[in-house]
Amino acid sequence: MSIKHGLLALLAPGPKYGYQLKAEFEATTGSAWPLNIGQVYSTLQRLEKGGQIEADGVPDDDGRVVYALTPAGREELAGWFHSPIAQESRPRDELAIKLAMAVNTPGVEAREVVQAQRRQAMSSLQSLTRAKASVPDEDLARVMVVDSLIFAVEAEVSWLDRCEARLRNARTAKTPEKEAVQ
Amino acid sequence: MTANPVLEVRNAGKVYGVDETLVTALHGASLSVAPGELVAVRGASGSGKSTLLHLAGGLDAPSTGDVLVEGQSLAGLSRKDLARLRRRSIGYVFQDLNLVPSLTAAENIALPRELDGTSAAEARTEALAALAEVGLREVADRFPDEMSGGQQQRVAIARALIGPRRLVLADEPTGALDSETGEGVMRLLRARCDAGAACLLVTHEPRHSAWADRVVFLSDGAIVDETTADAPAVLDLGALT
Numbered sequence: 001m002s003i004k005h006g007l008l009a010l011l012a013p014g015p016k017y018g019y020q021l022k023a024e025f026e027a028t029t030g031s032a033w034p035l036n037i038g039q040v041y042s043t044l045q046r047l048e049k050g051g052q053i054e055a056d057g058v059p060d061d062d063g064r065v066v067y068a069l070t071p072a073g074r075e076e077l078a079g080w081f082h083s084p085i086a087q088e089s090r091p092r093d094e095l096a097i098k099l100a101m102a103v104n105t106p107g108v109e110a111r112e113v114v115q116a117q118r119r120q121a122m123s124s125l126q127s128l129t130r131a132k133a134s135v136p137d138e139d140l141a142r143v144m145v146v147d148s149l150i151f152a153v154e155a156e157v158s159w160l161d162r163c164e165a166r167l168r169n170a171r172t173a174k175t176p177e178k179e180a181v182q
Numbered sequence: 183m184t185a186n187p188v189l190e191v192r193n194a195g196k197v198y199g200v201d202e203t204l205v206t207a208l209h210g211a212s213l214s215v216a217p218g219e220l221v222a223v224r225g226a227s228g229s230g231k232s233t234l235l236h237l238a239g240g241l242d243a244p245s246t247g248d249v250l251v252e253g254q255s256l257a258g259l260s261r262k263d264l265a266r267l268r269r270r271s272i273g274y275v276f277q278d279l280n281l282v283p284s285l286t287a288a289e290n291i292a293l294p295r296e297l298d299g300t301s302a303a304e305a306r307t308e309a310l311a312a313l314a315e316v317g318l319r320e321v322a323d324r325f326p327d328e329m330s331g332g333q334q335q336r337v338a339i340a341r342a343l344i345g346p347r348r349l350v351l352a353d354e355p356t357g358a359l360d361s362e363t364g365e366g367v368m369r370l371l372r373a374r375c376d377a378g379a380a381c382l383l384v385t386h387e388p389r390h391s392a393w394a395d396r397v398v399f400l401s402d403g404a405i406v407d408e409t410t411a412d413a414p415a416v417l418d419l420g421a422l423t
C-alpha cells in the first residue's frame with residue numbers, strides 16, 4: 001500500500017496539516033487502512049526531502065505546519081494515477097506454500113487445511129458483505145474499497161473450492177505419479 | 183434457543199433410481215432455518231444442493247428422515263394439504279421453474295395468490311408491489327418472451343416474494359444475471375429475511391453466499407462444513423490486506 005501516493009493525492013486540492021491528512025486518508029478508504037500519525041509524519045518528511053512537497057508558510061502556535069505539493073510532486077502523482085499496479089507477491093502465497101506442504105506432509109489431511117482456510121475466508125466475506133450493506137451507495141470511495149476486499153477474498157474462496165475438488169478427485173483416483181512422490 | 187425454525191430438515195437422505203442406476207444424492211443431511219435467517223448452500227455440481235432444496239420445498243419426498251415446515255411434518259400431509267402449504271407458505275425461485283409463457287409478468291406473479299382465493303384486483307395490486315420491489319414495475323404487462331433473461335429471473339423472484347411467504351427457496355437465483363443485478367437480487371432476499379422470512383439459497387458464487395447468516399457446504403451429498411459471519415465487533419477490514 002502506497003501511503004506516499006495517497007498523501008500526495010490528498011494534497012492535490014490544496015495544502016493540509018498532517019493530522020488532517022491522516023483523517024482524510026482513513027475517511028477515503030473507509031478505515032480499511034488505519035494509519036498512525038507517526039507514519040504520516042515520517043512519510044511527509046521523506047516527501048519533503050525528495051522535493052515532492054514543501055512546508056507552506058510558517059508553523060502555527062502549536063508548531064504545526066501546512067504542506068503543499070510541489071510541481072515535482074504533481075508529476076509524481078500524475079505518474080502514479082496513470083500507471084497500473086503490477087501483480088506482486090500477495091499474502092496468499094504463504095497459503096499456497098502451506099497447502100503445497102500439507103499435500104506432501106505425512107499425517108496432515110490437506111482437505112482439512114483447505115476447509116479450515118475456507119471457513120475463515122467465507123466468514124470474512126460474510127463480515128465484509130455486512131459492512132458493505134451499511135455503506136451508502138453514494139459513498140463511492142468506500143464502496144470501491146470494500147468491493148476490492150470482497151473480490152479478493154472471493155477469489156481465495158473460489159481457489160480453495162478448486163483445491164478441495166482436486167484433493168477429492170486425487171483421493172478417488174491416485175495416480176502412479178503421486179505414489180512415486182510418497 | 184432461537185425462535186421455532188420455519189424449516190427443519192432432519193437427517194434427510196435421498197436415493198434416486200434402483201439397483202445399478204442407484205444414486206445416493208443426499209446422506210442424512212440435517213439443517214434448520216429460523217425466521218429472519220438466510221442460509222446459503224454451496225458445493226460442487228452434483229453434490230446434492232438442488233436435491234436438498236426440492237426436499238425442503240416438498241417437491242420431492244426424502245427416502246429417509248423428515249422435513250418440517252413451520253413445525254408440520256410434510257410426510258404427514260395429504261396431497262391436497264401439501265399443495266396448499268406449498269402455495270401459501272413457500273416461495274420458489276428455481277432455474278427450471280419457469281414463468282407461464284401465456285401470462286404477463288403481473289399475471290404470473292398474481293397466479294399463486296389467486297389460486298389461493300385472493301381477489302383478482304387484490305392479487306394484481308400485490309403483484310405490482312412485488313414487481314416494484316424488484317425494480318421492474320414497467321414490465322408488468324409484458325409477456326415472458328418480451329423480457330430479457332435477467333428480467334424474467336427477477337419476475338420469478340417477485341413471484342416467490344409475493345404475499346406472506348415465510349419460507350423462500352432459491353436455487354441459483356442469480357445465475358443468469360450480471361454481477362450488479364445479481365447483487366440487487368441478494369439485497370432483496372436479505373431484506374426479505376430481515377423482515378422475518380426464512381430463506382434457503384443455493385449459489386456457487388461466494389460473493390452471493392456471503393449475504394447469508396450461515397453458509398453450509400455440501401460434498402457428495404453430505405454437509406461437510408458450516409460458517410457464520412465473524413461477530414461485527416471483531417471486524418477488522420485492515421486484517422484482510
Ligand SMILES: Nc1ncnc2c1ncn2[C@@H]1O[C@H](COP(=O)(O)OP(=O)(O)O)[C@@H](O)[C@H]1O
Nearest residue numbers: 198199205207226227228229230231232233234
Ligand atoms: N431425478 C434424478 N434422478 C436420478 N438422479 C438424480 C436426479 N436428480 C439428481 N440426481 C443425481 O443426484 C446427485 C445430486 O444432484 P443435485 O441435487 O442436482 O446436485 P447439485 O444441485 O448440487 O448439482 C447427482 O449425482 C445427480 O446426478
Ligand SMILES: [Mg+2]
Nearest residue numbers: 231232233353
Ligand atoms: Mg443444482
